[in-house]
Amino acid sequence: MTGRIFYFLFMLQDGGLNNLVNYNPAEIEERWQLQWEKEDFYRSEIDHQQTKYYVLEMFPYPSGKLHMGHMRVYSIGDVLARFLRMRGYNVIHPMGWDAFGLPAENAAIEHRVNPAIWTVENIKHMKKQQNRLGVSYDWRREVNTSAPDYYRWSQWLFLMMYKRGLAYKKKASVNWCESCNTVLANEQVEKGLCWRCSSVVETRDLEQWFLRITEYAERLLNDLNKLEDWPERVKVMQHNWIGRSEGAEIVFQLKEFPGEEIRTFTTRPDTLFGVTSMVLAPEHPLVKKLVEGTEQEKEVLDFVSQMRRVSEIERTADEAPKIGLFTGRHVINPVNGEEVPILIGNYVLMAYGTGAVMGVPAHDQRDFDFARKYNLPVKVVIQPAGEVLNGDTMNEAYTGAGEMVNSGEFNDLPNHAGMEKVTAYLEQQGQGRFQVTYRLRDWLISRQRYWGAPIPIIYCDGCGIVPVPEEDLPVELPLEVELSGNRVSGLAHYESFTRVKCPTCGREAHRETDTMDTFICSSWYFMRYTSPQCQDAPFEKEAVDYWMPVDQYIGGIEHAVLHLLYARFFTKVLYDAGLSKADEPFSRLLAQGMVYKDGAKMSKSKGNVVTPDEIVEKYGADTGRLFILFAAPPEKDLDWSDQGVEGCHRFLRRIWRLVIDCREQFATGQGGSIYSTNEETLERSVHAAIKKVTLDIQERYNFNTAISAIMELVNAAYAYRQVAAKEEQNQSHLKDALQKIILLIAPFAPHLAEESWHLLEQKGSVHRQTWPEFDPQKLILDEVEIVVQINGKVRGRVTVPAECTEEELAQFAKSSERVGELLAGKMIIKVIAVPGRLVNIVVR
RNA sequence: GCCGAAGUGGCGGAAUUGGCAGACGCACACGACUCAAAAUCGUGCGCCCUCCGGGCAUGUGGGUUCAACUCCCACCUUCGGCACCA
Numbered sequence: 001m002t003g004r005i006f007y008f009l010f011m012l013q014d015g016g017l018n019n020l021v022n023y024n025p026a027e028i029e030e031r032w033q034l035q036w037e038k039e040d041f042y043r044s045e046i047d048h049q050q051t052k053y054y055v056l057e058m059f060p061y062p063s064g065k066l067h068m069g070h071m072r073v074y075s076i077g078d079v080l081a082r083f084l085r086m087r088g089y090n091v092i093h094p095m096g097w098d099a100f101g102l103p104a105e106n107a108a109i110e111h112r113v114n115p116a117i118w119t120v121e122n123i124k125h126m127k128k129q130q131n132r133l134g135v136s137y138d139w140r141r142e143v144n145t146s147a148p149d150y151y152r153w154s155q156w157l158f159l160m161m162y163k164r165g166l167a168y169k170k171k172a173s174v175n176w177c178e179s180c181n182t183v184l185a186n187e188q189v190e191k192g193l194c195w196r197c198s199s200v201v202e203t204r205d206l207e208q209w210f211l212r213i214t215e216y217a218e219r220l221l222n223d224l225n226k227l228e229d230w231p232e233r234v235k236v237m238q239h240n241w242i243g244r245s246e247g248a249e250i251v252f253q254l255k256e257f258p259g260e261e262i263r264t265f266t267t268r269p270d271t272l273f274g275v276t277s278m279v280l281a282p283e284h285p286l287v288k289k290l291v292e293g294t295e296q297e298k299e300v301l302d303f304v305s306q307m308r309r310v311s312e313i314e315r316t317a318d319e320a321p322k323i324g325l326f327t328g329r330h331v332i333n334p335v336n337g338e339e340v341p342i343l344i345g346n347y348v349l350m351a352y353g354t355g356a357v358m359g360v361p362a363h364d365q366r367d368f369d370f371a372r373k374y375n376l377p378v379k380v381v382i383q384p385a386g387e388v389l390n391g392d393t394m395n396e397a398y399t400g401a402g403e404m405v406n407s408g409e410f411n412d413l414p415n416h417a418g419m420e421k422v423t424a425y426l427e428q429q430g431q432g433r434f435q436v437t438y439r440l441r442d443w444l445i446s447r448q449r450y451w452g453a454p455i456p457i458i459y460c461d462g463c464g465i466v467p468v469p470e471e472d473l474p475v476e477l478p479l480e481v482e483l484s485g486n487r488v489s490g491l492a493h494y495e496s497f498t499r500v501k502c503p504t505c506g507r508e509a510h511r512e513t514d515t516m517d518t519f520i521c522s523s524w525y526f527m528r529y530t531s532p533q534c535q536d537a538p539f540e541k542e543a544v545d546y547w548m549p550v551d552q553y554i555g556g557i558e559h560a561v562l563h564l565l566y567a568r569f570f571t572k573v574l575y576d577a578g579l580s581k582a583d584e585p586f587s588r589l590l591a592q593g594m595v596y597k598d599g600a601k602m603s604k605s606k607g608n609v610v611t612p613d614e615i616v617e618k619y620g621a622d623t624g625r626l627f628i629l630f631a632a633p634p635e636k637d638l639d640w641s642d643q644g645v646e647g648c649h650r651f652l653r654r655i656w657r658l659v660i661d662c663r664e665q666f667a668t669g670q671g672g673s674i675y676s677t678n679e680e681t682l683e684r685s686v687h688a689a690i691k692k693v694t695l696d697i698q699e700r701y702n703f704n705t706a707i708s709a710i711m712e713l714v715n716a717a718y719a720y721r722q723v724a725a726k727e728e729q730n731q732s733h734l735k736d737a738l739q740k741i742i743l744l745i746a747p748f749a750p751h752l753a754e755e756s757w758h759l760l761e762q763k764g765s766v767h768r769q770t771w772p773e774f775d776p777q778k779l780i781l782d783e784v785e786i787v788v789q790i791n792g793k794v795r796g797r798v799t800v801p802a803e804c805t806e807e808e809l810a811q812f813a814k815s816s817e818r819v820g821e822l823l824a825g826k827m828i829i830k831v832i833a834v835p836g837r838l839v840n841i842v843v844r
Numbered sequence: 845g846c847c848g849a850a851g852u853g854g855c856g857g858a859a860u861u862g863g864c865a866g867a868c869g870c871a872c873a874c875g876a877c878u879c880a881a882a883a884u885c886g887u888g889c890g891c892c893c894u895c896c897g898g899g900c901a902u903g904u905g906g907g908u909u910c911a912a913c914u915c916c917c918a919c920c921u922u923c924g925g926c927a928c929c930a
Contacts, residue, residue, distance in 0.1 A: 236926095237847095243929065245930085352929045353929075358930080365928090369928090630857095630868085643870055646870085651869085702858095704858085705858065718885085
C-alpha cells in the first residue's frame with residue numbers, strides 16, 4: 001500500500017516536469033503548425049534574383065482518407081522542398097485536388113449528398129490530415145479541379161484544341177465499362193479490365209470526342225530523350241505505349257474491281273515477293289463490297305457480325321485461335337503481278353495500320369500459323385546464310401536477316417538494303433511509300449457522367465457543331481443533382497442544362513451532355529498553380545514562364561503512361577499555342593514505391609492497414625516522416641514495420657534528450673575550452689555528416705542513408721559526452737555539433753527541429769536558416785589506417801601518415817611485424833599501394 | 845515472346861570511381877542503473893572450424909584483374925510493363 005502511494009507521488013512529480021523534460025510531439029507539432037499557418041510561412045513569390053525550384057507531388061483525389069501512400073509522397077516532397085529552401089532556392093511547393101470523378105457520384109447515391117458538397121467536405125478533412133504531417137505547402141495556391149473557376153479553363157483549353165484541329169468528334173468502336181456506365185480511353189483499359197473498377201470492358205460503336213494525341217506521337221517519343229532524369233522504366237513504358245514502327249504502305253490493286261485498291265502497312269517490304277494472302281480486319285470498309293454476290297457472302301457477313309459482338313480483348317487474347325475466311329476475291333501483287341487471295345481474319349485489327357495485312361507466311365510467325373491452317377502456300381524470299389529454307393517443310397517462319405531470293409530484280413540483295421530498295425521502287429511506281437505507324441491511338445475524352453467538366457459544345461440543326469463562345473464559359477454543371485434508378489443522372493437529363501440558343505444563329509439548340517475525362521483536368525494543374533487566381537487566362541504568362549517546368553515531380557508508377565503521357569501532350573500543345581515556354585512539364589521524375597505491410601499491399605480485407613492518423617497520434621508526424629524515409633530509398637517498395645517506427649521515435653527522443661541535457665549544461669556554464677583528440681573527432685563527425693547528408697539529398701535522393709548519417713553524428717555526440725567528463729567538455733564545440741544536428745534533421749523532422757532550435761535560444765526559424773556547409777579541411781586526417789593484404793586477403797593493418805607516397809606506403813606495410821612474419825621465405829612479385837586505402841602484396 | 849528492374853546477415857537496408865562486404869536501424873543476447881519493471885546508457889551480434897588463428901560468404905556457373913556486390917559471358921528466380929501491332 002505504501003509502495004503504491006509512493007509510486008503515484010513519483011509519477012506526479014515526473015508529470016510536473018513533463019513539458020520540458022519529455023519529448024511531447026503532440027504539443028510541439030500542433031503549436032508550430034498553427035504558427036506556420038498564421039504566418040503563411042511557406043508562401044512563394046516570383047523573384048528573379050533567386051533561382052526558382054518547383055517541387056510537386058501528384059495531387060490526390062479527395063477521397064477524404066489519407067493513406068500511407070500519400071504520406072510517403074508528401075514526406076519525400078517536403079524533405080526536398082525544405083532542403084532546397086535552406087539551400088537558397090526560391091521554392092514553390094503547392095497542393096490541390098483532382099476533384100472530379102466517380103466516388104463523388106457514388107456518395108451522392110449512397111448518402112444522398114451533393115457531389116460538390118461531399119467533395120468540399122472531403123477536401124477540408126484531408127487538408128487537415130495533410131497539415132498534421134507538417135508539410136510546407138503554399139496553400140494560397142490551392143486548386144480544386146471541380147470548382148467552376150478551374151474547370152472553366154479546362155473547357156477553354158478544350159476549345160483551344162478544337163480550334164487548332166486537335167479535338168474532334170467521330171463514330172468509333174470504343175471501350176465501354178458497363179459498371180462505370182461510360183467509355184474509356186485505351187490507356188484506361190488494363191488487360192481488358194477497367195482501370196478503376198476492374199470490370200470487363202466491352203466495345204461499342206459510339207460517336208465520341210477525341211483529342212488528336214497521335215499528332216504528337218513523334219514528339220512525345222523523341223522528347224523522351226530529353227528527360228534524362230526520368231526513371232528508365234517509365235520512359236520504356238511510354239516508348240512501348242507509343243509503339244513506333246517504320247515500314248511501308250503498299251497499294252494492292254483488286255483483280256475483280258479494276259481501279260479499286262487495298263492499302264496495307266508492313267514493316268517488311270523486303271518480303272513483298274513472298275506474299276500469299278491479303279488478310280482484312282472484319283470491320284474493313286471494303287468487306288461488304290468484296291463479297292457482294294459471291295457464294296461466300298452470307299458466311300463472311302455472318303462472321304463479321306459475330307466478330308463485332310466479341311470484344312477486342314477477347315479477339316486478341318493469347319489463346320484465341322486464328323480464324324480466316326476466303327472472300328472469293330483477289331489482289332494483285334504490285335511487284336510481280338501475282339494474284340493473291342483476299343481473306344477476312346479475326347487477328348487483324350482495324351485500328352492499327354490500315355486494317356489490312358499482307359500475309360508472308362515464310363517470314364512472319366502469325367502468317368505462318370494462318371497459312372498452315374488454311375493451306376496457303378509458303379514462299380521463301382529471304383535466305384539466311386548457310387541454310388536452305390524450304391517453304392513446304394519448314395516448321396516455323398524465318399524472321400531473321402538474309403539474302404533476298406525469288407524476288408526478281410532484287411535477288412541477292414541483303415534484306416536490309418532490300419527494304420529501302422523495294423520501298424523506293426514502289427514509290428516510283430506510285431504503288432506505295434515509306435510509312436511510320438504508331439500503336440498510340442487518339443485520346444477518347446468524352447465521359448457519360450455527371451461529375452466532370454462539361455464539354456463546351458453546342459449542337460445546332462442549322463450550324464452543326466458550335467463551340468461555346470469563350471465569354472460564355474464556364475459551362476456550369478447543374479447544381480441540383482437528380483438520381484435516376486441507381487445512378488446520378490447524366491447531363492442529358494437536365495433540360496435547363498441542355499436547352500440553349502445557338503450562339504451563331506440564335507435558334508433553339510442543345511448542349512453536348514458528356515463531360516470530360518478527369519485526366520484532362522490533371523493535365524495542366526501544375527501550370528494553374530503558378531497563378532491560381534488568374535481570371536482572364538488559364539494562367540499568367542509571366543508566372544508560368546518563371547515557375548515552369550516542374551523541377552521535381554513525385555508520384556506513383558501507376559501513372560507512367562496515363563497522367564504522365566497526357567500531361568506531356570498538353571504541355572506541348574500549350575507550348576505550340578505560345579501559352580508557355582516549357583515543352584516538357586516535368587524535368588525530373590521520382591516514381592515512389594508502394595507501401596506494404598507483412599509482404600502485402602495494405603488493405604482492409606487483409607487487416608494490415610496502418611493509417612497516417614494513428615501514427616501521428618501515437619508518435620507524432622516527425623516520427624512517421626522519419627520512418628517512411630528511413631525504411632527504404634524512395635523509389636523502392638517499403639515494408640512497414642511497427643518496430644522500425646519505434647526505432648525512429650527512439651532516435652528523435654535521443655536528439656531531444658541531447659538538446660535538453662546540453663541546454664541545462666550550457667546554462668550552468670560547465671565545461672572547458674580544451675581542443676584535443678576528442679574535440680577533433682567530434683568536429684570531423686560534424687563535417688562528415690554535413691557532407692554526406694547534403695550529397696545524399698541533393699545528388700542521390702537517398703534519404704535513408706542521409707538519415708543514417710545523422711544518426712551517426714548523434715551517436716558521435718553521445719560518445720563525446722561519454723569520453724569526457726562534463727567539466728572537460730568543450731561547450732562551444734558541443735553546441736556547434738548540436739546546432740548542426742538540428743539543421744540537418746530540419747527537413748525530415750521539422751517540428752522537433754524548430755522546437756530544439758528555439759530551446760537552444762537560436763534566432764529565427766530553423767527553416768529559414770542557411771543549410772550548413774562542410775569544410776573539406778576538417779575531414780583530412782593526419783594519420784590513416786591502411787589495410788595490408790597478401791594475395792588479396794587482409795592480413796594486417798598499419799597506421800601511416802595520411803600524406804605518404806605509394807612507395808612509403810609499401811615500406812610501412814612490409815615493415816609491420818605480422819606482415820613481416822607472413823612474408824618470410826616468400827617471393828614478392830608485385831606490390832600495389834593505393835594511398836588512403838590499402839596495400840596488396842602479391843607473393844609466391 | 846520482347847523490353848525493363850531487382851536478387852547482399854534473422855529482418856529493412858549500406859557499400860557513391862573496381863580497393864577492409866554487412867554502415868545505420870530493427871530483432872536478439874549480455875552488462876550498468878532499479879527493490880523490481882519500463883525507459884535509458886554501454887557491449888556483442890554473417891556462417892563455419894580445431895576460435896589469441898583460419899576458412900567460407902553478395903541468386904548460380906564461368907571469365908577479366910594484384911583486387912569483383914561492382915566489369916564481361918551464360919544461366920536461374922522474383923517483380924513490373926507490352927504483346928496476334930502486321
